[in-house]
Amino acid sequence: MSAPALNVPKTARSGGRTNYEMWSWIFMRVSGIVLVFLVLGHLVIMNILDGGVQRINFAFVAGRWSSPFWQVWDLLQLWLAMIHGANGLRTIINDYSERDQTRFWLKAALLTATVFTIALGTLVIFTFDPTIS
Amino acid sequence: MPSASVGTLYRGHEGMWTWVAHRITGVAVFFFLLVHVLDTALVRVSPAAYDAVIATYKTPLVNLMEVGLVGAVLFHALNGIRIILVDFWSKGPRVQRQMTWAIMAIWLVLMIPGTYFMIIHTVESLFGSTS
Numbered sequence: 579m580s581a582p583a584l585n586v587p588k589t590a591r592s593g594g595r596t597n598y599e600m601w602s603w604i605f606m607r608v609s610g611i612v613l614v615f616l617v618l619g620h621l622v623i624m625n626i627l628d629g630g631v632q633r634i635n636f637a638f639v640a641g642r643w644s645s646p647f648w649q650v651w652d653l654l655q656l657w658l659a660m661i662h663g664a665n666g667l668r669t670i671i672n673d674y675s676e677r678d679q680t681r682f683w684l685k686a687a688l689l690t691a692t693v694f695t696i697a698l699g700t701l702v703i704f705t706f707d708p709t710i711s
Numbered sequence: 712m713p714s715a716s717v718g719t720l721y722r723g724h725e726g727m728w729t730w731v732a733h734r735i736t737g738v739a740v741f742f743f744l745l746v747h748v749l750d751t752a753l754v755r756v757s758p759a760a761y762d763a764v765i766a767t768y769k770t771p772l773v774n775l776m777e778v779g780l781v782g783a784v785l786f787h788a789l790n791g792i793r794i795i796l797v798d799f800w801s802k803g804p805r806v807q808r809q810m811t812w813a814i815m816a817i818w819l820v821l822m823i824p825g826t827y828f829m830i831i832h833t834v835e836s837l838f839g840s841t842s
Contacts, residue, residue, distance in 0.1 A: 614791070618785070621780075625828075631765075631768050632832045634768070635758075639751075666737045667738065691745060695745050698749070699748040701755075702748075702752045702755050706754060710755075
């Protein structure tokens with residue numbers, strides 16, 4: 579039994595299209611490598627070292643965010659993890675939603691949640707006030 | 712696109728199951744991340760509000776879920792590295808199956824002490840200190 583024949587594409591891809599999916603593919607790998615260090619570091623510090631989650635409270639967060647190092651760490655982690663995760667979910671929505679309308683609304687919800695969460699997290703890191711009561 | 716009723720198994724080897732697990736752990740971690748940014752945002756409300764929500768992270772049930780979260784992130788990270796090696800390392804595709812078993816072993820070796828330190832406080836508070 580021979581393998582099923584593939585139809586030869588009749589027209590070349592129209593010009594002017596950007597290589598969006600290629601950049602998305604590269605982004606997943608580059609951000610993934612950075613996130614391995616950022617997120618696993620975050621989890622080891624927050625959940626495992628020195629009493630783990632039991633020692634976390636407002637004062638602990640205030641102490642960490644008094645250092646620009648952890649502010650930059652958390653900001654980079656927030657943006658990369660959110661975009662990496664949203665792009666992964668975009669792929670999954672494309673794979674499994676069968677109706678165009680379903681696909682559109684799922685992506686609209688995903689985009690809304692992603693923009694909102696990145697904006698909220700960024701605002702919190704930049705406007706954190708350790709003297710708030 | 713084929714309908715789900717046709718069947719979605721792809722050969723059923725290790726590579727298919729790591730692909731499935733990569734998707735499931737990715738989605739789970741993403742939804743946790745949405746919640747986690749919301750709970751952390753309470754530092755902007757008041758110390759009391761933040762401490763109250765963090766207190767739930769210290770309860771036995773949520774503490775156990777944290778072990779699941781760390782396990783999911785660790786698998787996703789290790790398998791992601793494996794995918795990158797398959798893509799970019801010239802020998803990657805030939806040894807992808809061995810790399811699957813390697814990441815499983817690394818996962819287990821890291822999760823055993825990790826789980827111990829994550830739940831030791833909960834175990835002691837539930838069943839009393841052994842020391």
